[in-house]
Amino acid sequence: MKKSIGLIGSAAIAAIVAASAVADPDDNNLVIEGQSLVSETTAPEGSAFEIIYSGWRFRSPETQVLETDDFENPGMVAVEYGYELWETAAGSSGKSCADCHGAIEESMSGLRAGLPKWDEAAGKPLSLEHLINRSIKEHQGADAWKWESAEMLAMTALIGLQSRGMPLDVQTDGPMADWYERGKELYYARVGQLDMACANCHEDNWGNMIRADHLSQGQINGFPTYRLKWQGLGSIHRRFKGCMKQIRATPYKPGGDEFTALELYVASRGEGLSVETPAVRQ
Numbered sequence: 001m002k003k004s005i006g007l008i009g010s011a012a013i014a015a016i017v018a019a020s021a022v023a024d025p026d027d028n029n030l031v032i033e034g035q036s037l038v039s040e041t042t043a044p045e046g047s048a049f050e051i052i053y054s055g056w057r058f059r060s061p062e063t064q065v066l067e068t069d070d071f072e073n074p075g076m077v078a079v080e081y082g083y084e085l086w087e088t089a090a091g092s093s094g095k096s097c098a099d100c101h102g103a104i105e106e107s108m109s110g111l112r113a114g115l116p117k118w119d120e121a122a123g124k125p126l127s128l129e130h131l132i133n134r135s136i137k138e139h140q141g142a143d144a145w146k147w148e149s150a151e152m153l154a155m156t157a158l159i160g161l162q163s164r165g166m167p168l169d170v171q172t173d174g175p176m177a178d179w180y181e182r183g184k185e186l187y188y189a190r191v192g193q194l195d196m197a198c199a200n201c202h203e204d205n206w207g208n209m210i211r212a213d214h215l216s217q218g219q220i221n222g223f224p225t226y227r228l229k230w231q232g233l234g235s236i237h238r239r240f241k242g243c244m245k246q247i248r249a250t251p252y253k254p255g256g257d258e259f260t261a262l263e264l265y266v267a268s269r270g271e272g273l274s275v276e277t278p279a280v281r282q
């Protein structure tokens, strides 16, 4: 039984990945507005890779250049909107984010690089969207934003930008250990009609072409990311959802425990890469 499932999986992979068309990441250096970012580094301990690469290194030169200049980066429109929201009073407190948190450049610096992070009160790790919504509900006294709303994407992009250039570094021990293991299990679990795991594409076949796409290691250092295909920003969990749909699996719920665990595990696989938020992808 197990064996035949395995065979279906390998056949599906062979059918969609053109194994002959190996194309390594390019040698371009990622410099954004004069700041050099780490898009390639020695893999963290215990990694399946020797070297880890940002997804930026697998994109076409036309897509790459959009991320290097803030005036060209289409994700910056949302960042502007984020600044507006940051200054707008709302809810029963009658306060804006800025009224309580002050200058975003200081109060939110470094946050994105260490997410998701353990939260004692919640008794679980929280992603950026969870932290924002808790603050909106409990401190600002306003209604939470939907996970994939324009407001949430603008704010996660703006907050993420305050960590641009900083290396991903997440806690995976202590109370996070169980969540890390859970995320790892999900990463290697074959699911869907195509019976494939994240690892079958992003670990076994990165560098290869999958249909017209140059397959990367599936890193999340650039999120929320502006995708030309989406004509807008999308969250980490939206990307996970899209990848699960590609293999005809039923995606988990954005914001739910499965995707939060998966986000933690995938973040740990990218430790050392620079935060690129908001990145630009195809």
Ligand code: HEC
Pocket: 054, 055, 056, 058, 187, 196, 197, 198, 199, 200, 201, 202, 210, 213, 214, 215, 216, 217, 218, 219, 220, 222, 225, 239, 240, 243, 244, 246, 247, 262, 266, 281
């Ligand atoms: C059938 C192959 C396939 C599977 C299985 C798959 N992906 Fe992907 N994924 C892709 C393709 C194709 C892209 C777009 C090209 C790229 O960036 O690699 C992509 C992109 C991504 C990206 C965006 C990378 C960036 O730099 O913006 C992330 C993150 C990601 N995948 C995570 C996952 C996770 C987590 C899973 C398992 C739930 C998964 N993928 C399963 C094919 C796959």
Ligand code: HEC
Pocket: 085, 086, 093, 095, 096, 097, 098, 099, 100, 101, 111, 131, 132, 134, 135, 136, 139, 140, 155
């Ligand atoms: C009335 C004051 C108040 C307002 C208004 C407010 N916050 Fe907060 N926020 C707090 C306090 C206090 C904390 C720390 C305690 C906690 O994490 O719950 C916090 C925590 C956070 C955190 C987690 C920071 C970290 O380092 O873990 C984020 C992110 C955040 N707020 C974002 C926002 C955003 C975005 C807005 C506006 C939409 C906002 N907050 C509005 C008081 C406020």
